[in-house]
Amino acid sequence: MSLADDFRRAAGSFASGVTVVTTSDGEHLYGITATSFVSLSLNPLLVTVSINGYSPFLDEVAATGCFAVSVLAGDQREVSQYFSTRGRGRAAGAFPGVPTVAQATGAPIVADCLSWFDTRLHAILPGGDHQILIGEVVAAGSGTATPLLYWSGGYRRLDPADEGVPARVETFADALSARLHADGLTPHQLIEAQHALEPAAAELAAFRRSPEGLGALKEALDAAREAVASAERFTERSVRFHAALGAASGNPAIAASLQALARSRHAHYATGTNPTATRRTLAAHQEIYDAIAAGEAVRAREAMTAHLAVVGSRLCCEEPGEGEPA
Structure with a gap:
């Protein structure tokens, strides 16, 4: 077994949320599913998401100068699958079957998502076979649903009976x-x-x-x-x-x-x-x-x-x- 195989297995053991990253040029909408979203900084307010270096989505973000991140709720598995299917990441006017709303930048935000971050493009940095989008948050919001999770190669949900550990003050x-x-x-x-x-x-x-x-x-x-x-x-x-x-x-x-x-x-x-x-x-x-x-x-x-x-x-x-x- 190679080091790359060990790496994939180890990385797959990390449970993460599921996001849809989007942008718009005013006529067309672009979107892609990503699990590599990270909150980066509070001053200034920055977030990052890593995108495959061959994805045309990178060129669209570079052209529009903005992108939005929609953190999916537990009942939005189909939305994740939609944007992870080749050929569905570009649409004229609206994504078929996926309602969205626009906030500050005009980048579409998935309706009824768990939370969202609307950003201006701050930088695009190299990261091996991926490119790292850094966005400065200009608007954000959240709801009260539970998150959609991805772990060990499959979608997961939180156990509704698990109340978790109370957060410290x-x-x-x-x-x-x-x-x-x-x-x-x-x-x-x-x-x-x-x-x-x-x-x-x-x-x-x-x-x-x-x-x-x-x-x-x-x-x-x-x-x-x-x-x-x-x-x-x-x-x-x-x-x-x-x-x-x-x-x-x-x-x-x-x-x-x-x-x-x-x-x-x-x-x-x-x-x-x-x-x-x-x-x-x-x-x-x-x-x-x-x-x-x-x-x-x-x-x-x-x-x-x-x-x-x-x-x-x-x-x-x-x-x-x-x-x-x-």
């Missing part, structure tokens, strides 16, 4: 963080949320003074201090301090809420990171940490409130000023 918070960032949380909305949450988190952290919470705050503070030479790394590491503050509060609702602000916080504060702002941020975070470590709840709340006031004055006023990352 952190998973939901991270998904909400991506959604808030994609929807465009404004600086004013971000600061409002921080004022509502972070002084209370600092106060609770000072009340509890848990060794784990203090350790996480100290680690985040030290990591930011070591990254002062790089504005990007400093911003990324200083944002960790706020996530650690949520965990140190001991309240899972506050911790999840602060985690949900992470991407928007990083995006808004990154543009204002400079040497002066870095020094101010480190000093403010150190003051907050010292108050928490000393168990001084009122001082911790006031220190966080004062820090957010400085940050808010930079983000939400019209007059340009010195940046202050959080």
Whole structure:
């Protein structure tokens, strides 16, 4: 048995969703079944799908500059088979028997699919005997059905009696963080949320003074201090301090809420990171940490409130000023 055979058997053991990738030039529609779809990036929002290098679909996407990915639901096996049959991937006006809808780019999206991603073509990269389409997502949506799966050479469905393992709160918070960032949380909305949450988190952290919470705050503070030479790394590491503050509060609702602000916080504060702002941020975070470590709840709340006031004055006023990352 050859290595190629071993590879096929190993790859076939990976269960995947089933997608239909489509594009349109305004007159004709083009579609192909693919299981090699991957979510690539949250900033920017990118997805990828690999297409056989000999497929004419690649030329159509290169010409239109867009493509859509429809993730098929469990009852859409026939749709997958339609688009995987040679000669059916091109149609004038509409695909026979497969209703579609258009969103932002005009690329057709399979009606009643489990979820969909409408993208502008970002790049086409070589990948051996395949080409890798990278799309920047401009619109997306999802439903509540179960997915169609492909495993070991055949179609599968989820067991409806299997309720699965409940997702951790952190998973939901991270998904909400991506959604808030994609929807465009404004600086004013971000600061409002921080004022509502972070002084209370600092106060609770000072009340509890848990060794784990203090350790996480100290680690985040030290990591930011070591990254002062790089504005990007400093911003990324200083944002960790706020996530650690949520965990140190001991309240899972506050911790999840602060985690949900992470991407928007990083995006808004990154543009204002400079040497002066870095020094101010480190000093403010150190003051907050010292108050928490000393168990001084009122001082911790006031220190966080004062820090957010400085940050808010930079983000939400019209007059340009010195940046202050959080």
